[in-house]
Amino acid sequence: MSDTILVIVEQRESKLNRVSWETITAGQAIATATGWPLEAAVVGANIAPIAAEVATKKVAKVYAVESPKLEPYTPDAFAAALKQFLGVKQPKLVLMPHTYQVRDFVPKLATAMGRTVISDCIGFKHENGKLVFTRQMFQGKLAADVSFTSDAPWFATFQNGAFRGDQAEVGSGPAPAETVTVEIADGVIRNRPQEVFKEAKQAVDLTQAEIIVSVGRGIKEQKNIEMAKRLAEALGGELAASRPICDSGWLPMDRQIGSSGQTVAPKLYLALGISGAIQHIVGMKGSRTIIAVNKDSEAPIFEIADYAVVGNLFDIVPPLIEEVKKAKAAGS
Amino acid sequence: MKQVPQKDAPLKLSESATWIREDVSYEVNEPDAFALEEALRQREKHTGEVVVITAGPARAQQVLREALAKGADRAIHLEDNAFVGLDACNTARAFAAAIKDEKFDLIFTGLQSDDYGYAQTGVVLAELLGWPHATIIMQIEKTDGGIKVKRELEAGYFQFVEMPLPAVLTIQSGINKLRYATLIGIKQAKNKPLRKVALAEVQSAIGENLQKIERLYVPQKTKKTEHIEGPPAEVAKRLVDKLRNELRVL
Numbered sequence: 001m002s003d004t005i006l007v008i009v010e011q012r013e014s015k016l017n018r019v020s021w022e023t024i025t026a027g028q029a030i031a032t033a034t035g036w037p038l039e040a041a042v043v044g045a046n047i048a049p050i051a052a053e054v055a056t057k058k059v060a061k062v063y064a065v066e067s068p069k070l071e072p073y074t075p076d077a078f079a080a081a082l083k084q085f086l087g088v089k090q091p092k093l094v095l096m097p098h099t100y101q102v103r104d105f106v107p108k109l110a111t112a113m114g115r116t117v118i119s120d121c122i123g124f125k126h127e128n129g130k131l132v133f134t135r136q137m138f139q140g141k142l143a144a145d146v147s148f149t150s151d152a153p154w155f156a157t158f159q160n161g162a163f164r165g166d167q168a169e170v171g172s173g174p175a176p177a178e179t180v181t182v183e184i185a186d187g188v189i190r191n192r193p194q195e196v197f198k199e200a201k202q203a204v205d206l207t208q209a210e211i212i213v214s215v216g217r218g219i220k221e222q223k224n225i226e227m228a229k230r231l232a233e234a235l236g237g238e239l240a241a242s243r244p245i246c247d248s249g250w251l252p253m254d255r256q257i258g259s260s261g262q263t264v265a266p267k268l269y270l271a272l273g274i275s276g277a278i279q280h281i282v283g284m285k286g287s288r289t290i291i292a293v294n295k296d297s298e299a300p301i302f303e304i305a306d307y308a309v310v311g312n313l314f315d316i317v318p319p320l321i322e323e324v325k326k327a328k329a330a331g332s
Numbered sequence: 333m334k335q336v337p338q339k340d341a342p343l344k345l346s347e348s349a350t351w352i353r354e355d356v357s358y359e360v361n362e363p364d365a366f367a368l369e370e371a372l373r374q375r376e377k378h379t380g381e382v383v384v385i386t387a388g389p390a391r392a393q394q395v396l397r398e399a400l401a402k403g404a405d406r407a408i409h410l411e412d413n414a415f416v417g418l419d420a421c422n423t424a425r426a427f428a429a430a431i432k433d434e435k436f437d438l439i440f441t442g443l444q445s446d447d448y449g450y451a452q453t454g455v456v457l458a459e460l461l462g463w464p465h466a467t468i469i470m471q472i473e474k475t476d477g478g479i480k481v482k483r484e485l486e487a488g489y490f491q492f493v494e495m496p497l498p499a500v501l502t503i504q505s506g507i508n509k510l511r512y513a514t515l516i517g518i519k520q521a522k523n524k525p526l527r528k529v530a531l532a533e534v535q536s537a538i539g540e541n542l543q544k545i546e547r548l549y550v551p552q553k554t555k556k557t558e559h560i561e562g563p564p565a566e567v568a569k570r571l572v573d574k575l576r577n578e579l580r581v582l
Contacts, residue, residue, distance in 0.1 A: 308558070
């Protein structure tokens with residue numbers, strides 16, 4: 001069967017990763033545009049309940065690709081299992097969320113099949129019968145429409161937040177589910193993963209903050225963090241940072257916003273000297289209002305800012321602290 | 333390692349609008365700098381040799397020179413403009429062909445590049461070589477039978493993975509603290525071996541790209557952005573006015 005779209009949802013320790021609903025939404029949109037049928041698959045051990053959960057959505061069929069060797073996750077086992085399954089199924093297009101797990105195995109899988117992945121896409125276009133995928137380039141400064149020049153199956157992964165998971169259409173009845181047992185030979189799995197763990201108890205829960213003042217590389221030196229902290233205090237908000245600041249040890253890791261840190265959606269996100277790398281944006285683009293201060297007028301953060309201040313943060317922040325204090329004093 | 337446009341360099345589209353114009357400033361891809369640093373640290377702990385490799389035009393040699401100055405022992409440069417336009421699969425094929433006579437135990441790459449951002453080349457290279465791999469690595473220890481690495485997962489989670497050698501690891505930014513090249517290091521770098529590999533030498537290993545950039549463009553804004561301009565004191569007043577009267581957070 002050709003010209004089928006297959007969404008591979010993500011599960012970890014037998015729980016569906018909610019970002020998978022976004023990929024289902026993307027698959028439904030591409031199905032509508034192209035007329036190709038949409039199917040879904042879940043890969044793992046003891047995953048029938050997840051297949052059933054996915055089958056409630058508007059998809060033609062759900063496959064549970066099973067083997068006891070798929071738990072715990074290893075790239076070797078996942079690539080081997082999917083190579084077998086896709087080799088038989090021969091879908092036209094395979095969609096997955098661009099998670100750390102998918103990044104770990106999908107380039108291997110595609111290479112083993114002699115195919116390619118258009119990774120970290122934020123959308124698609126179907127123009128004159130041609131399907132192209134939009135992805136960010138140069139840290140979001142530019143965008144590219146990318147097409148496949150190879151035979152199917154085509155692999156594409158979607159960035160977290162590119163589609164709305166809550167818009168995944170529900171089917172009129174449960175879709176049929178089929179269990180496909182795959183054989184993974186001894187010796188295929190070379191990595192020996194241990195238990196997943198959390199480093200330290202997260203001291204700060206930034207997801208609850210209504211106001212976040214966040215600093216990036218533009219803060220230049222550790223001693224300047226103090227100034228941002230004073231602004232956060234004046235506003236009654238929390239201080240956060242982009243990854244390089246936490247990597248440098250200027251702020252603890254639990255104040256990091258982005259794909260490897262916390263995902264937040266405060267009323268106000270004030271970005272100071274943050275360029276807006278994709279990995280940061282995915283952690284804060286849901287904020288109700290974004291104010292960005294950056295000296296580089298082309299910084300990608302301005303693409304998603306509601307208010308843009310192109311200028312030196314060291315000129316802007318001190319008077320801003322004073323004005324906020326004045327306003328607070330007048331208001332109380 | 334890869335040379336990419338500097339983070340705050342203004343980019344201009346090429347005439348075909350499928351790539352950028354070359355007249356920008358370049359720097360080393362940041363995650364690759366952490367990958368090099370980790371390789372140097374592992375050598376300092378366990379002895380051995382650190383070899384750096386890049387693919388790109390003549391300008392990309394700068395990345396190798398800096399790496400040699402920081403302590404790498406030798407370098408390999410796949411030198412041709414054509415390498416810029418290769419997809420992740422072809423880039424990995426070119427590397428695999430260029431190192432076929434080498435006997436490495438570990439290959440380090442940055443977890444992704446700041447230009448394409450595919451996050452694929454290292455994993456594809458592992459598959460081509462038939463080696464195991466692990467991605468987004470934050471720590472590496474030698475064990476009796478191989479290595480134990482710490483993988484970063486999402487949302488603050490981690491996982492230790494034991495694996496045999498040889499292996500490919502993609503390194504996360506921040507795994508270590510970068511060193512600076514010393515004056516003596518810069519001097520010594522000039523005498524370290526740098527092997528150039530021409531496109532013709534690896535041409536038979538690479539094929540047509542499996543994906544194609546149809547067009548490159550400045551993204552259309554989905555959000556209406558209000559610019560607040562003026563002297564800093566004025567900007568501060570206007571921002572506070574917005575915070576108080578429009579956003580109502582003050």
